[in-house]
Structures are given as structure tokens and as C-alpha cells.
Amino acid sequence: MIPLHHDFRGETVLVFGAGPVGARKARRFAREARVVVVSPAFVDRRFTPEGDATGHVERVRAAPTPGDVPPWFERTDPALVVAATDDADLNAAIAATADERGVLHNRADRSGTGRRPVGEVVVPATVREDPVVASLATGGASPALSKHLRQRLEEELAGAGAMAELTAEVRTDLRARDVGPDARREAVRRVVRSPSVWKGLGDGSTNARREATAVIAEVVGDEQ
Numbered sequence: 001m002i003p004l005h006h007d008f009r010g011e012t013v014l015v016f017g018a019g020p021v022g023a024r025k026a027r028r029f030a031r032e033a034r035v036v037v038v039s040p041a042f043v044d045r046r047f048t049p050e051g052d053a054t055g056h057v058e059r060v061r062a063a064p065t066p067g068d069v070p071p072w073f074e075r076t077d078p079a080l081v082v083a084a085t086d087d088a089d090l091n092a093a094i095a096a097t098a099d100e101r102g103v104l105h106n107r108a109d110r111s112g113t114g115r116r117p118v119g120e121v122v123v124p125a126t127v128r129e130d131p132v133v134a135s136l137a138t139g140g141a142s143p144a145l146s147k148h149l150r151q152r153l154e155e156e157l158a159g160a161g162a163m164a165e166l167t168a169e170v171r172t173d174l175r176a177r178d179v180g181p182d183a184r185r186e187a188v189r190r191v192v193r194s195p196s197v198w199k200g201l202g203d204g205s206t207n208a209r210r211e212a213t214a215v216i217a218e219v220v221g222d223e224q
């Protein structure tokens, strides 16, 4: 399986089932999308989006049968549908409806590395250091391992978002100074590898910027 990144801003994600898994997926997608969760029961779960997102999750109390599934697609026009109920037949009907309509779908009740239709997506564990995002999956083999590796990567990626922003600025500055592409590439490479810049990011962006300027000067001189 090959990971891709989707932009869900302005889109709707339709989730069936509000157990721990449905709630987790709803929080995840509410970071960007409008999320509608359909379930007969909502037991004491958190539905506020992850991170600093301001979106919200719409909860609809209903217990659709497989035959009731298509009208939900018409009502909400989803970009992605999540089947997270504890009813295998219903989850299968949700997946089949999505497949017929060419809508991306995720089945919470199916793991394993067997072949999936191309519209059936797996939700990875993610580490976010905006704008950096790392996703981990095990081809459906071991979600517990994905979670464990995600926790380990969280430490590894601390500061990566700030590094992405800093190097984007560095690239823009070097372009403005008419530094040629080879020197620019070398300077940016040295910045992302520099322990002193990473350390500076931990201490605040002014320190990081100063360290980066010193590293860049080694490549292109220090004229402004």
C-alpha cells in the first residue's frame, strides 16, 4: 500500500458508529473536514477535533439498516466514509455503497494485509508537527505497532515543523539574494542537518535563525 495525503478542507466525512473507534476517527477528520457521525448511541465520548482545529462534529442519532445507507450518502455528499459500527453486515453495506459510488472509505473492522479495493483506505497513525506530518502503517497487520512507533517518533520529530518553516524562509532569502541553485541546495541541506540549528529551535526561533545564518555563511559568504 502506498500512502497519499488528502486535503479535506471544505469536505464532509461521514462516520457510521460512535464507539471508541468511530469517535477517534471523527476527531481525526474534524481537524479539517465537516464530520457527520450517525449512530443509535453516543456514550460519553469526546468529539472535539484534535489539535487546535475549530471544526465540530455533527452527531445524528439513527440506526440505519443496510438499505438505509445510500440516502445518507445523498444527504451528506461525503468525500470519505468510515464504517465503524459493530455490525459486520452494515459495515459491508457501507463499503459496498461507497465502492459503487467511487467514494473513499475506511473499514474499522478489517485488518490484515489482504488485497483491498483501491477506494478502501487505511487510516495510519500520525505524528504532526505542522507543516510536517509523518504517517505510520503496517499494511493493516499490526495497529498496536503503528501506535507504539508513533509514540517513539513523536520525540524524534520534535521541532521538525519549525525546521520546515525556517528552511522555507532560508530558501526564499537565498533566492532573493540571487544565490544559484547548487549553493542554495547545499545551504539548505546543511541547515536541516545542523545540530546547532536543531538545538536553537528548541530554545526559540531567534536562536535558530542566528545559527542558520552562521551555517549558510559557510556556503555563500555572509553578505546580506
Ligand SMILES: C[C@@]1(CC(=O)O)C2=NC(=C\c3[nH]c(c(CCC(=O)O)c3CC(=O)O)Cc3[nH]c(c(CC(=O)O)c3CCC(=O)O)/C=C3\N/C(=C\2)[C@@H](CCC(=O)O)[C@]3(C)CC(=O)O)/[C@H]1CCC(=O)O
Binding pocket: 024, 025, 028, 106, 107, 108, 109, 110, 111, 112, 121, 122, 123, 124, 125, 126, 136, 137, 138, 139, 140, 141, 142, 143, 144, 145, 146, 147, 150
Ligand atoms: C493506527 C490507528 C489509526 C486510527 O485508527 O486512528 C489504527 N488503529 C489504531 C489503534 C488500534 N487498533 C486496534 C488496537 C488494539 C490492538 C490490536 O488488536 O492490534 C489498537 C491499539 C490501541 O487501541 O491501543 C485494533 C484493531 N485495528 C483494526 C482492527 C480491525 C480488525 O482486525 O477487525 C482491530 C482489531 C479489533 C479486534 O479484533 O478487537 C483495524 C485497523 N486499525 C488501523 C489503524 C488500520 C491499520 C493501520 C496499520 O496498518 O497499522 C486498520 C486496518 C483499519 C483502520 O481503522 O483504518 C490507531 C492508532 C492511533 C494512534 O494512537 O496513533
Ligand SMILES: NC(=O)c1ccc[n+]([C@@H]2O[C@H](COP(=O)([O-])OP(=O)(O)OC[C@H]3O[C@@H](n4cnc5c(N)ncnc54)[C@H](O)[C@@H]3O)[C@@H](O)[C@H]2O)c1
Binding pocket: 016, 017, 018, 019, 020, 021, 022, 038, 039, 040, 041, 042, 062, 063, 064, 065, 084, 085, 086, 087, 090, 107, 108, 109, 110, 143
Ligand atoms: N480500527 C481500529 O482501530 C479498531 C479497534 C478496535 C476494534 N475495531 C473494530 O471496529 C468496530 C468498532 O469498534 P468500537 O470499539 O468502536 O466498537 P463499539 O461496539 O464500542 O461501537 C460500535 C458503535 O456502532 C454503533 N452502531 C450499532 N449499530 C449501528 C447502526 N445500525 N448504525 C450506526 N451505528 C451503529 C453503536 O451504537 C456503537 O456506537 C469493532 O466492531 C471492531 O471490529 C477497530
